[in-house]
Amino acid sequence: MFISHKIALFGVASVLSAAHVLSAVAQEARTVSNPPTYILEPITKSRAKLETFAQNRAPFPGEVLLDMNVTYLDRQIYNPATARYDRVRLRGYQDARQTGPSGADTPLVGPTIDVRPGETVRITLNNMLPQDSTCGIGGGSANTPHCFNGTNLHSHGLWVNPSGNGDNVLVSIRPGVEFQYEYNIPADHPAGTFWYHPHLHGSTALQVSSGMSGALIIRGDRMPTPTETGDIDRLLKQPDGSDIAERVLVLQQIQYACTDSNGSITYDCQPGQVGGIESYDQFGPGSWPASGRFTSINGQVLGQLAPAVAGSVERWRMTHAGVRDTINFEIRR
Template structure:
């Protein structure tokens, strides 16, 4: 039961209620959203000296150099708050740990945030400290698409535009227990600044490890202003009058689907069928029976925010623009993000189940959702800011939002309801609470938040954009909040596509999970793309719909046709806003609804080698919904050059 503090009075029974409400409020105060821990990054200058990250970010910009990072992978014992019981569950899960940090992390199942710059060489050493004993390695039936080898791993820098070969972003290697491996990412000087993330990507164990919390933000910070020849980094615009960047909220959404098991190995549940752990039991993730269609809502687990469940975001001020960098690092649930004003004087303590959440949100989260101003998707700055009330995040997505809270008070952070065809689990999604934001007294921005944001960005352009580019930036912002001077990729023209066509159909069929009807075969012939060429892709998916993701090269969305062949990439749909304002934008991950057709274009520049495309419902990937891709050197006659020695 949740009680408004203003309703409490002085009787004995009411004092008991007050005690409970105070305890609930204390729990909220303890679960404060803090940024994920910063990775201890060392950088080498030409002198050979090593400097910490903050010395570089605040000092002279680096043209080139080395960033050195060390991560360990091991089991971690900790606890996760469970609103169903109002208490914490003990858990033992695989996690990333910064090898240089000695103090225990506040939220151990959130990997350190890695900050890098364009032009750097990033050397990341991964140490697999997990035990070699694992009953699932190799797979019990000897098949590659049966989940297996849960203690083997590797690392994928999701969204980075770097080489997929050798010891760069190579997801086709295995780092076994007891092995240290150093990745080397040569980040090009023209790499877009933006919000990316990293996670394990070894076929057969990806979902299990990511669901354990093995995921972290990877932020590329840029300092290049726009010029007449090249786009600039949006970071150079988003600064306050003091010269400080807009306040940032790094937000890592995770879905840690831990379970406790009885003596026979069966998942323990409560009277409602939700996962339950008895006192003294320790939850874990050791089997793929914890994944599958509908398993996330049935589990009763909660989407966490930077490792905290139902937490409070502190420190916002009315009328101050914030940049929310959001990454969906979950495995198989959609998030439909909204912000609403919260009824004064209420707390959200023990919300026992989905219905309790739904009822609490309906009673206490008031009015229309606040406007959100989306400046980037999947780390790539948009051609123009998209104003929306709802941001739909599917697994693998990133969104950068500018948020303005109009007045002091508390605000609900909501995962709103959605129809069955709009979300990963293919069932009607109920409304949930993710947390709250506490907003202090500031400078009221007025009732027209779009006009306020426009005025603030124009003033920022006057302060921060060089004179030669300033008028164009101002004209763009004044024309429907356009950001063409900061968009990193040129539009793809009809003439650029040389007649090549690529098709990717993600579905579950008679042969199991597959792409174009074929389950993943690591030894089979890869899809071959030609370096320097460009293709138009047709993306389709079977029930329940699947998020398509391809490594290395992003794609530009040309059309999204619904089953009636209507393009919904401009206005979206009445019951589902997720495709609105996507025409012409660039992504690396996109949910393909069953029965819909997405037409996208991609160019293949600079990097050759083998990588993958796959469904980002990660247990689908582990069971075969993945395909090898190869970018090869042209032979000068319309084909590709053969390998030679």
């Protein structure tokens, strides 16, 4: 299946011909695969091994630990306007233990966080971005964009404590500072697809548009009762009881730009230039369609989903993690 922000999937006005679509796909297949999933390490008295954790945590939900860096990432993004990859340097999330993929070809999308009801999730966020002069105390008007290298973490949609070191959007993590969040997932938390992203006033859109977002999945297996609903995960099974195939699709608008010879912002990045997002000047109303950028899916622009088996059933978990565009979803024969 072909995926495009400007063709069928998102239904905007600029429509290309089918021949053009097939030609673009034939040039280079950019497979849209699920984002990497963080391994959540169990914290138990015996420090149980990771390979046995999946078996142990079902009957005995406990604590899981995630160590995540916020840092600049050197990546590349396909640009359909020039049929080449643009080099970019953008803020992003990185596994602090560096067990996940890295390098220019690594897609710009946050890893999936996968948990279960009843677990306590501890996320240590390490802000490894450079010092930012606009992050000072009393740094001007609260309504003036500032502190682009300050950050925090917001779990979008969870039923958890919004104060202290819970899901507190008022926490400000300055460059060089680390902070541990604690999400106590209630035992009766509904299963579902949620997401996470930074939510610091003054830098939210700039960081989210850099690719700082990812899926957060809560898996449940509760049966319904006469007074309570059960989890939909119970229904989405194969006849033999095994899980059906699942795709996690995170949709983003990464609005990077370069500068021209006059120092002005331009979306026409030339070979050798490195695109970035360092100013809200490139975020004004109407700037997204004017930029010519495409919505990415799991970090891929104009990508292709891996083949599906005819007659099979799949579960698609879709998260719109963009900042500027709306999404219309279509599947066409």
